Amino acid sequence: MGVYAVFKVNADEAPDYADDALDMALPMWKNKGGNLIATKASFQKSNVDLFQEDQYYFADKGWGTRTVGWAKLVSDNITCNPHPDDWPDCGDDKITYIEIWLNSTTTPFLDGARARVIGHEFGHGLGLGHWDYALSNSTIMIGSGLPSVDPTSTDVRALNKKY
Numbered sequence: 159m160g161v162y163a164v165f166k167v168n169a170d171e172a173p174d175y176a177d178d179a180l181d182m183a184l185p186m187w188k189n190k191g192g193n194l195i196a197t198k199a200s201f202q203k204s205n206v207d208l209f210q211e212d213q214y215y216f217a218d219k220g221w222g223t224r225t226v227g228w229a230k231l232v233s234d235n236i237t238c239n240p241h242p243d244d245w246p247d248c249g250d251d252k253i254t255y256i257e258i259w260l261n262s263t264t265t266p267f268l269d270g271a272r273a274r275v276i277g278h279e280f281g282h283g284l285g286l287g288h289w290d291y292a293l294s295n296s297t298i299m300i301g302s303g304l305p306s307v308d309p310t311s312t313d314v315r316a317l318n319k320k321y
């Protein structure tokens with residue numbers, strides 16, 4: 159607790175729009191007091207990589223076709239959450255690498271909304287699950303649909319309990 163998580167994020171494999179959204183997503187948690195330092199890094203040095211595929215790829219993976227993003231969590235080369243059934247997290251295993259997949263079919267139009275999708279997936283990478291019954295304006299970690307807010311005090315409290 160009180161230790162900052164460190165994300166070194168690469169978006170070389172994602173389209174340009176993801177890069178713009180990423181710029182907005184990087185400081186999102188820290189700006190609200192969350193213990194996360196997120197910066198860009200080369201593909202070789204990153205521990206978080208962004209990718210994009212369409213709804214058919216998402217369906218094929220079992221991630222759902224209407225899902226806007228998916229955080230594939232890896233602990234020592236083993237994917238902890240290959241399917242939604244295995245969700246949400248790696249249990250007690252430390253997450254060592256994260257792939258964030260964006261769905262090109264359902265991605266929102268505005269950079270701010272796209273940034274919140276990435277910020278939401280960051281939350282999963284930090285071990286946070288969904289607040290399924292929360293109001294959408296009280297958390298970025300809503301269980302379905304698009305987050306309408308940046309990380310809130312509720313989200314930051316949950317994060318900082320882990321770090």
Ligand SMILES: [Zn+2]
Nearest residue numbers: 278282288300
């Ligand atoms: Zn989610």
